[in-house]
Amino acid sequence: MIYKKIQIFTDGSCLGNPGQGGYASIITYKKNYEKIFSAGYITTTNNRMELIAVIIPLKKIKYPCEISLYTDSQYIKLGITKWIKTWKKYNWKNSKKKLIKNIDLWKQLDLTIQNKNIHWNWIKSHSGYKENEHCDKLARLAAHNPIFKDINYKLI
Numbered sequence: 001m002i003y004k005k006i007q008i009f010t011d012g013s014c015l016g017n018p019g020q021g022g023y024a025s026i027i028t029y030k031k032n033y034e035k036i037f038s039a040g041y042i043t044t045t046n047n048r049m050e051l052i053a054v055i056i057p058l059k060k061i062k063y064p065c066e067i068s069l070y071t072d073s074q075y076i077k078l079g080i081t082k083w084i085k086t087w088k089k090y091n092w093k094n095s096k097k098k099l100i101k102n103i104d105l106w107k108q109l110d111l112t113i114q115n116k117n118i119h120w121n122w123i124k125s126h127s128g129y130k131e132n133e134h135c136d137k138l139a140r141l142a143a144h145n146p147i148f149k150d151i152n153y154k155l156i
Helices: 046-060 074-089 103-112 130-144
Strands: 004-016 019-029 033-044 065-071 117-122
Touching (some): 033 046, 046 065, 074 103
Parallel strands (some): 065 117
């Protein structure tokens, strides 16, 4: 079976940590399709915005495809490819036996990636990826214009 190959670029931003924050995600398919998601939150953290930037577009994908996801967040890349296995093994607790930060979003991400073929890619910020630069600008713009409270509830 041949799957569609799509790319997702993500970024989160926060003005203070905690503070006003925003995220942006761009889904691209071939060169003629692009879908953008972005929003700002009144009180949040940078890591929460990085997580939301990943969760939102992945939730929107309902068909089998091969996904290359690009993030400039080591927190996301290491969290999803390495740390999450240990967190789940120890009931979402860290090495100090305390619940991990952003547990609500990590659990949502874990559920969202089930049955999805995702290649997780870390890219350096401001390294020339036009989509990543666009996400950065959109996330900062959203952080300056927040419309939602922090996301401590189930995402759409």
